[in-house]
Structures are given as C-alpha cells and as structure tokens.
Amino acid sequence: MPKKIALVSACLLGLPARYDGSEKKCDTLLALRDEYILVPVCPEQIGGLATPRNPAEIVGAKVFDRQKNDLTSNFQQGAEAVLTLAKIIEPDIIILKERSPSCGVKKIYDGSFTGKTIDSSGITTRLLKKYYKVISEEDLG
Template sequence: MKKILVSACLLGQKVRYDEGDVPCLDPRFLKWHDEGRLIPICPEVVGGLPIPRPDAQRQGDKVVTGAGVDVTAEFEKGAQAALRLANEHQVALVILKQDSPSCGTLFIYDGTFTDTKVPGEGVTTELLRKHGYQVFGEDQLDEVEKELARIDG
C-alpha cells in the first residue's frame, strides 16, 4: 500500500504556530489514516521552531516573522527533513496544509502580514516538487483520490 506524507496539523496534532490544529475530517482522509497510509510531519517543528512560535511568511526566498526575524534556515531544515521522510517511506504523494509558508501548495500569504494570499508555494512544497513528488493541499482530495486509484491500480 502506497504511503502519503501529510502535514501533522491535518491529523489533529497541535503543532501550528498558534498551538492549534486543523484536522481534516474528510472521510477519505480518515480512511487513509485508518489504513496506515499517512506519514505525518510538521516541517517547522522538525526544523527547530517552537510551539507556539511567531507567525512567519515568505518574502521571496526568505521566510521572516512579523517582527522581521529571518527563520529561513529552520524552514529549509524542515523541508529537508520532509524530503528525507518521503524518500525513506517511498511515499506516493503528499498532502500539506494550504497557505502555510512551509506547506502551501497553491497559495501562501504575501509576506506583508496583512492577511493577503497570493499564488505560491511553501518551502517544503517547493523542495518536494523539485524532487518529483506530487504535492496537494487538504482541499484537493478529489485529485488525491484519483491519483491513488491510478497508482494502486
């Protein structure tokens, strides 16, 4: 059975910057969890950032907090850890949290801390895609389901 790398917050783990979670309750996601397919990671925590932590956003190739602290190194370290985990488990695809500076797949915040989203991808998503992984957001489960059906044959 093919494995799926997922954002830990989607599994209800309280790893977000605000100590929150955003559990994905879609029946398909829960079924994949019950089947043992899901491999969780929070790139930001694995990269060395605490819970809670200051909100951060991408500004070009950098990731900075609202106070201007550069946390790019931690985000890159977390992205590398996600890539290692994906390779280790030979995951078929990836489901990450939309809008996150690590995990966003279609949109991220624009770096102005004004709650403005723009087309873009997080640091982890970018690295995984560069290495050939298909990365989806939690709101793209229709596409995930189709891809799993194709892969599982």
C-alpha cells in the same frame, strides 16, 4: 492488500503543530486511513522552531516572522528533513496544508501579514515538488 503510504502535514491529522499551538484536523484526509498509512510531519517543528511560535510568512527569497526575525534557515532545514523522510518512506501521495509558508501548495500569504494570499507554494512544498506530486487538503474534494 497492503496499505499505501501518505505523507501528510501533521496539523491536518489533528496534531497541535501550528504556530499558535492549534491543529487543523481534516476529516476528509482522516477518512483515507483505511486505504493509506498516514505519516505526519511538521517541517517547521523539525526545522527547530518551537510550538507555539510567531507566525511567519515568505518575503522574497526569505522567511520572516512578524517580529522580523529571519527564519529562512529553519524553514530550509525543515524542508530538507521532510525530503529525507520522503525518500525513506517513498509515499504514494503527499498531502500538505494549503496557505502555510512551509506546506502551502497553490497559495501562501503574501508576506505582508495582512491575510492576503498569492499563487505560490511553501518552502517544503517547493522542494518536494521537484521529486513528488504534492496536493493539498483542499484538493481532496
């Protein structure tokens, strides 16, 4: 039986894509590899941001890093590129990293850079949710 396809946040597969050059390998997600082809993507990298990069948070309708640089266009470009990829591979499931300003599904940081979270989604997740069901690694149980 052919494997299904999962589009996933690159950092959850152990790839060093995060703002500080680290990863967030999720063993529960990796355990799905017998059933799914796991396709990694990092919207911030394909939106043109370097790794490592300054941490960023959503503030209102925009995205800023801690130095107050406006990164909104990078985040939007990344989101649109991920949507393009999704439309090509037609994933059976999308699993993204909770709390990220791009990938967060139910929670993101509140824009104050103080570690507080609010109920909301990242920029990429907001766009993908218009077309697909999106869950986070924390929904895997």
